[in-house]
Amino acid sequence: MQTPPYLTPEALTTFIRTALAEDIGDGDHSSLAAIPADARNRAHLLVKGEGVLAGVALAHLIFREVDADLRVEQRLNDGDRVNHGDIAFIVEGRSRSILTAERLVLNCMQRMSAIATYTAHLTSLMAGTKARLLDTRKTTPNFRICEKWAVLIGGGVNHRYGLFDGIILKDNHVDYAGGIRPAIEATRAYLERTGRQLPIVVETRTLAEVEQVLEVGGIERIMLDNMPPAKLREAVELIAGRFPTEASGGITEQTITEVAHTGVDYISVGALTHSVKSLDLSLKAF
Known part of the structure; x- marks a missing residue:
């Protein structure tokens, strides 16, 4: 490791x-x-x-x-x-x-x-797929260092460690910014203005939002939030390998195998650190 x-x-x-x-x-x-x-x-x-x-x-x-x-x-x-x-x-x-x-x-x-x-x-439930398991920021305050470390030991992948080392434009960011395009454009302008090089992940809730991200570009990964497996497959086909994909939102051990077989690159599960x-x-x- x-x-x-x-x-x-x-x-x-x-x-x-x-x-x-x-x-x-x-x-x-x-x-x-x-x-x-x-x-x-x-x-x-x-x-x-x-x-x-x-x-x-x-x-x-x-x-x-x-x-x-x-x-x-x-x-x-x-x-x-x-x-x-x-x-x-x-x-x-x-x-x-x-x-x-x-x-x-x-x-x-x-x-x-x-x-x-x-x-x-x-x-182990994702075996036979390309999907990798991600943690989240749903960690215990002041104990994150141990919880993130434990995810790695268990064979998972760390998402960003905190708010400072990566950008995730989630639903509230998008809504407050006025939509997908203004959120991404403002973020790219901020990074250029401040001289920072941080990966940008954008959370999408619909195929229409996925299409908007594809139109704007300039991001690292597309998060597909709370989409059922059939919709995830559509989104993966629409993205067609242009950006890595991440399934998120309410994924459990009962559903993770089916989600992994949709073709997504990553699956994030908050329960790794908040419900054990x-x-x-x-x-x-x-």
């Missing part, structure tokens, strides 16, 4: 330190009160469900931030299929440090593994 631009050491350190500050405050008083300062121990990350593991690399960084002397013996990797009873890693060092890091490691890994698992599942159930993991002393 190629490292995406948002996974910088600075971004990850900021995320981890902010999350630890939220959890620890002025001290992990449970551990400070009950555990001797010089106590050392071990714990293993126990998998208690089935799915795709994600967040192992992040766990290393969290343990290192809490205590650089903690040592992690890794047994499984991000992207591995796991079953109940598997051991992902063993961490060894100061007992207080292990306990302080425990919940942040679990919170991140449980949700990341759930996203990776669902991403892999939906991707965490994979059960536990950090157990032994």
Whole structure:
């Protein structure tokens, strides 16, 4: 997996330190009160469900931030299929440090593994087609870096990371701008005026809007929003390979296979990051 631009050491350190500050405050008083300062121990990350593991690399960084002397013996990797009873890693060092890091490691890994698992599942339902699975900006505030990362681990593709690294002219943008043509023309003028080079994706709701995008051009991809499969096929035929296509809006595991077979290049699913159930993991002393 190629490292995406948002996974910088600075971004990850900021995320981890902010999350630890939220959890620890002025001290992990449970551990400070009950555990001797010089106590050392071990714990293993126990998998208690089935799915795709994600967040192992992040766990290393969290343990290192809490205590650089903690040592992690890794047994499984991000992207591995796991079953109940598997051991992902063993961490060894100061007992207080292990306990302080425990919940942040679990919170991140449980949700990341759930996203990776669902991403892999939906991707498998698209087998035999050219369609690729995209995530969206429907993410948890301040946790996007982990959720987008988990999509990649599960075999999906990241859409833009945020509002700053790509332009998507959605229905409200189009309506506020006065239509497809003025929205695209204003956007292209803005990019030229500001010297920015950003991809432009335009959301369309009807075949008439698709035709308008084709007339104007100058964009990167056409999004086909909330179109039933028959209409998607019409749109793909109309576009005829001039621009990549993306199906979006209300796509579920019950419908994604049929949508993928319409010939679209991408399918975006917000549920990847907003509607998953965490994979059960536990950090157990032994």
